[in-house]
Amino acid sequence: MKPTDIASPDYFHKVVDCQWACPAHTPVPEYIRLIAAGKFDEAYSINWVSNVFPGVLGRTCDRPCEPACRRGRVEEKNAEKPEPVAICRLKRVAADNKTNFERLLPSAPEKTNGKKIACIGAGPSSLTVARDLSLIGYEVVIFDQDKKSAGMIRSQIPRFRLPESVIDEEVGYIEGLGVEIKNGVRIDSLQALLEQDFDAVFVGAGAPRGRDIQIEGRAEAAKHIHIGIDWLSSVSFGHVSKISKRVVVLGGGNTAMDCCRTARRLGGKEVTVVVRSGFDEMKASPWEKEDAIHEGIPILNYRVPKRFLHDKGKLKGVEFEIVEVRYDEKGKRRLVPTEDAPEVIPCDEVLVAIGQENAFPWIESDCGVKFLDSGLPKLNPTTFQSTNKKVFFGGDAAFGPKNIIWAVAHGHEAAISIDRLCSGDSVSDRPSPDVNLISQKMGIHEWTYDNDISNDLRNKVPLVDQKIALKDIKVEVEVGFDFKLAMSEAQRCLNCDVQTVFTAPLCIECDACTDICPMDCITFTENGPEKAVRERLTAKSTNTTQDLYVSSALKTGRVMFKDEDVCLHCGLCAERCPTGAWDMRKFYLQTAKAGAACQNAK
Numbered sequence: 315m316k317p318t319d320i321a322s323p324d325y326f327h328k329v330v331d332c333q334w335a336c337p338a339h340t341p342v343p344e345y346i347r348l349i350a351a352g353k354f355d356e357a358y359s360i361n362w363v364s365n366v367f368p369g370v371l372g373r374t375c376d377r378p379c380e381p382a383c384r385r386g387r388v389e390e391k392n393a394e395k396p397e398p399v400a401i402c403r404l405k406r407v408a409a410d411n412k413t414n415f416e417r418l419l420p421s422a423p424e425k426t427n428g429k430k431i432a433c434i435g436a437g438p439s440s441l442t443v444a445r446d447l448s449l450i451g452y453e454v455v456i457f458d459q460d461k462k463s464a465g466m467i468r469s470q471i472p473r474f475r476l477p478e479s480v481i482d483e484e485v486g487y488i489e490g491l492g493v494e495i496k497n498g499v500r501i502d503s504l505q506a507l508l509e510q511d512f513d514a515v516f517v518g519a520g521a522p523r524g525r526d527i528q529i530e531g532r533a534e535a536a537k538h539i540h541i542g543i544d545w546l547s548s549v550s551f552g553h554v555s556k557i558s559k560r561v562v563v564l565g566g567g568n569t570a571m572d573c574c575r576t577a578r579r580l581g582g583k584e585v586t587v588v589v590r591s592g593f594d595e596m597k598a599s600p601w602e603k604e605d606a607i608h609e610g611i612p613i614l615n616y617r618v619p620k621r622f623l624h625d626k627g628k629l630k631g632v633e634f635e636i637v638e639v640r641y642d643e644k645g646k647r648r649l650v651p652t653e654d655a656p657e658v659i660p661c662d663e664v665l666v667a668i669g670q671e672n673a674f675p676w677i678e679s680d681c682g683v684k685f686l687d688s689g690l691p692k693l694n695p696t697t698f699q700s701t702n703k704k705v706f707f708g709g710d711a712a713f714g715p716k717n718i719i720w721a722v723a724h725g726h727e728a729a730i731s732i733d734r735l736c737s738g739d740s741v742s743d744r745p746s747p748d749v750n751l752i753s754q755k756m757g758i759h760e761w762t763y764d765n766d767i768s769n770d771l772r773n774k775v776p777l778v779d780q781k782i783a784l785k786d787i788k789v790e791v792e793v794g795f796d797f798k799l800a801m802s803e804a805q806r807c808l809n810c811d812v813q814t815v816f817t818a819p820l821c822i823e824c825d826a827c828t829d830i831c832p833m834d835c836i837t838f839t840e841n842g843p844e845k846a847v848r849e850r851l852t853a854k855s856t857n858t859t860q861d862l863y864v865s866s867a868l869k870t871g872r873v874m875f876k877d878e879d880v881c882l883h884c885g886l887c888a889e890r891c892p893t894g895a896w897d898m899r900k901f902y903l904q905t906a907k908a909g910a911a912c913q914n915a916k
Contacts, residue, residue: 335382337723357408372406427451437465439709440518442725531622542667558662565667566596745906827887
């Protein structure tokens with residue numbers, strides 16, 4: 315195996331599993347340390363630079379960082395259920411406890427650079443593009459058909475999960491940079507927009523069309539059957555304020571969970587979620603399913619809707635076929651009917667939440683934007699540029715429905731592309747991130763960070779009493795961590811960004827580091843092919859997706875191998891090393907944003 319090139323930004327970035335997994339690559343351990351130090355403004359600022367909506371995401375993020383968290387892999391074996399750090403909810407702690415973040419807010423230049431950008435849709439991807447470009451002198455205009463900005467953040471996430479005041483605040487920070495948002499203005503022609511004086515157009519219009527279901531009785535009972543995302547929007551904007559007593563929700567994603575929980579608060583006494591797949595296969599996040607079940611909403615699996623039962627148009631129920639999973643000789647999964655009799659679930663209204671689709675009727679066929687057979691635009695997946703070089707896409711409009719943090723990540727990359735296009739540079743040349751690797755040594759056994767490993771298990775987020783929560787759709791269910799819980803949870807972070815760095819020429823091969831390592835993740839052995847080396851490690855290496863740290867050959871010919879997968883970053887190896895061959899160095903990576911660095915990309 316070749317020695318590890320720790321100068322490559324990706325190497326240690328990948329070791330910081332949470333940051334690597336976050337689409338926007340937020341420096342998670344750094345802001346958690348700031349929270350532990352009570353520096354909430356600074357913690358919020360780090361989030362704001364990376365993910366733009368810390369208060370929103372601290373309540374609603376799909377949390378791709380948490381399954382990647384090292385804590386969930388290395389926690390004590392006797393823990394009933396090893397769980398990651400509550401990264402998402404700590405983000406909310408910074409948002410809820412900041413006091414003077416405005417002093418850290420950058421200002422847009424007094425004079426624009428003469429370039430003008432149009433954004434279609436005021437959702438998270440467009441707002442991210444607008445934030446990044448306005449800070450470097452662009453004039454940005456956002457067009458949105460709704461009367462209030464934020465797209466699906468405002469229209470599809472219920473107020474009991476996300477208070478409107480949080481949305482208003484974080485959209486307000488972007489408007490405060492001079493971004494012009496034209497609400498209530500619908501774009502009906504991309505060609506007409508391209509003929510105006512815009513240097514580029516960004517499409518962040520989302521996936522606004524909910525999928526319907528066409529089975530027997532759909533047309534006759536249409537008055538009582540609603541498309542989930544449209545119904546949630548009607549609730550958010552005050553057009554719908556009640557629902558019938560008996561409700562069936564079709565679908566197993568997060569939208570279905572929002573529908574059923576909303577229905578409970580609007581008068582639904584018997585709300586049932588019905589899914590064609592198994593419980594573990596549902597697309598909804600595990601915590602979303604848990605929240606629904608906690609509120610007394612049953613989830614029925616392996617049921618396929620066959621027809622809506624009605625009496626002269628008045629809905630009476632839904633008939634389902636009971637199915638099971640079978641695999642054919644090629645291992646292909648299929649749902650096949652069982653011999654069980656069809657099941658009828660009585661109901662007065664149905665909410666259909668079986669997926670979303672993109673709709674671009676306003677993009678003319680002759681304006682240079684080509685589409686795939688799926689209905690999605692043909693894009694460069696790195697630059698987000700369409701086949702019309704002036705038109706870029708992001709968020710759900712680019713690759714179909716995902717989530718807020720992915721939309722933000724798209725927005726950052728599209729802003730870089732737009733900046734390079736307007737600067738006359740190659741859009742395909744991408745700027746490198748800013749990276750630092752700095753020793754944390756203060757003394758022989760002292761570090762600038764707290765390297766004690768907390769044995770606390772994950773803290774549960776306090777909830778409002780259910781009797782109160784179910785009476786008012788605007789009562790936020792989660793209270794959030796108080797100061798004591800926040801500090802306890804922050805201490806669970808393993809500081810994965812503080813790296814163990816090995817300097818081979820200083821090593822005298824005393825093996826003291828291997829003796830003291832609590833995870834047995836350091837091994838001195840002969841070199842060889844990776845598979846053979848992994849079999850010789852002191853502790854069995856099970857995760858081959860995480861790299862081994864490989865040193866150059868030592869005086870005896872042996873090589874130091876460290877399994878990055880289970881290292882606690884506790885610093886004991888560096889404390890024990892008599893020669894300083896081991897050091898603890900903080901790795902900080904901030905992804906590139908649109909600006910001067912982009913124009914100097916190589």
